[in-house]
Amino acid sequence: MVELTQESMAQEPMLTRSIVLWCPDWPVRALERAELVTDDAPVALIEKGMVFACSAAARAEGVRRGLRVREAQARCAALVTHPYDPAFDARSFESVLTAIEELMPGVQVIRPGMCALRSRGPSRYYGGERAAAAALLGLLAEHGVPDARIGIADGPFAAEQAARRASAGHAGAGRIRIIAQHGSPAFLADLPVSVIDDPSFVALAVRLGIHTLGAVAALDDAAVHGRFGQVGKRIHALASGHDASTVVPRVPLPSFERSVEFEPGLDRVDQVTFGFRATADDFLAGLTHASLVCTAVLVRIFSESDSVFERVWLHPRWFTASDVVDRVRWQLHGANLRSAVARVAVSPESVDAIGNHEVGLWGNGPDERIHHALSRVQSMLGHEAVLTAVVGGGRMLGERQLLVPWGDPPPSSHTVRAGQPWPGSLPTPLPTTVFAPPRPVSVFTNAGDSVDVTERGQVTGEPAWFSVTGSRDDASSITTWAGPWPIAERWWDASQASSIHRFHIVEADGMAWLLFLEEHRWWAEARYD
């Protein structure tokens, strides 16, 4: 007992008084800042089929975190759902963090939307903790987060709980919650045990009848340590207000982003690309200096009307300056620019150590040569001109063939879809010439009428003549044929339903065709040659 007291006495001076800043509903706020949703709409962010975060308007209608999507939509009919992207959240919080760091350096990010600072420096500078907190709230209001909350206490855990419990009052006083020095045990005592981040401990504690942090703190320290181990010891320390963790400020990574501004804006693609070349060289020089190569870049094009076009480009090897310029040019071609381009910014999305990509003394062999030649063709004709094929899923042959531009990864679901059973698909051997889109043709009987299929699936006449052009004069005779093989897809969706009858025919000169009849019209899907 004596040593425990000495230990706890020794720990007290090590508590760092911390300021924790909390932006409520940061995922929704990030979407609003990117103008993907309007400010007052009920929005929910979905992760793995359950609600991860929701806006205040949605919460008013009864949507809560952890509900399934259908349940949330039942509670709020006008709900707008978005998939949750942690990388996007982190990126938007970056700009707020940079602003805070300019004002008060030494910020630690706890998660997107919450960060911690040591209170000693700012409170000395601003003459008091409340003044420092007010300055911080003012800064955030300027940067588009009007309802941030601040908690100040001994240790980041208590400060975080204080921030969450600060009231949503009007600007200033209400949104700051300060727990006096040594006052955290009393403050934490009344909090429910669910604020602890360990769900298994919380579940067990509730079953044992421990409902508040005060009850946890009242437990015997050695008993908790014996029962729960190191985890329990830490939780017990937190609950008693002896939070030994400190604020570890992050070291801001050197920014590799480079951008070029055009004043006045340029609206011709080649002008923009020409003006960007020096920036691309500079961008890669910065990366090389840090011994990195870039395997994916994020290119953002800002137009004068404040709209942003951003896209991530991947590269099978790594980017050189001309590759980056090419990507910018393709993105400009692809974007629908309504006004002139004011700024182009490029930043690395994924980097790799330069040691992994050194060019061998004798060159890198066939893959490198192929990649050079294909990149040349791509810069001649455009990114979409050089393609590789992967097999996706589907019944129609045109659907099954997925063409992916060289350098892009294939869509991730294609192997899964290709491996699924597709009843009604063609047996091998498959036709080697596929018409996408299908070509119109005509099939006639001996009497001269076009062949059709009745509602019961029976052919109205035997196919005898086949013409690619549609007229009877250059029709060739059909020696053997097979069909109709009916395929009715997506009958439940009126806009996408298709109901066709497939036929095989062999012409007199030995050419075999795969045709289909849709709504009394004949089309050639493929040819065997």
Place this chain on the structure above:
Amino acid sequence: MLTALLAGPSADGAWCGIIGVPEFGAEAAGQLGVDLERLVMVPQPGEHWLSVTAALTDAVTVVVTKPGGRVRDADAARLAARLRQRGAMLIALGDWPGAMAKLTVTESVWSGLGRGYGYPRARMTTVVSVGRDGARGRRARLWLPDDRGQFRSVSAEETPGVQRRLEAVS
């Protein structure tokens, strides 16, 4: 027949490039032995088809191209020199001046279909190869493909029209 020509080299690990053929059936090629990971396509080269063909001869081993217009002798000769240098092969769909051989399918009979039933299963073809300067053509009977999806020559028993004489046993 094009896929049959590609299947051999591709299965051995060569890269193949196809220029100007938007209706190439990649899935069928994959099933008949072409490795899709070493296949590159430029379906719409437009008027640059010749420079694209030249660029690809530097990289891939087998180049298939559909000429977009008349091929000049000078261009063909330059391309031939490049092919010899790299050890590559060019297959042109259409006329090509100075081609080493010209392959044509003269007869083709599909088996497996009847009058209203069946599906195309196997094809017996006669392929004629005419050498440079119109030299004597060679002809061969090939299964393109056969029942098992392979490309091979037609063996003696399978050749139609061969009468098997009945021999007395005892």
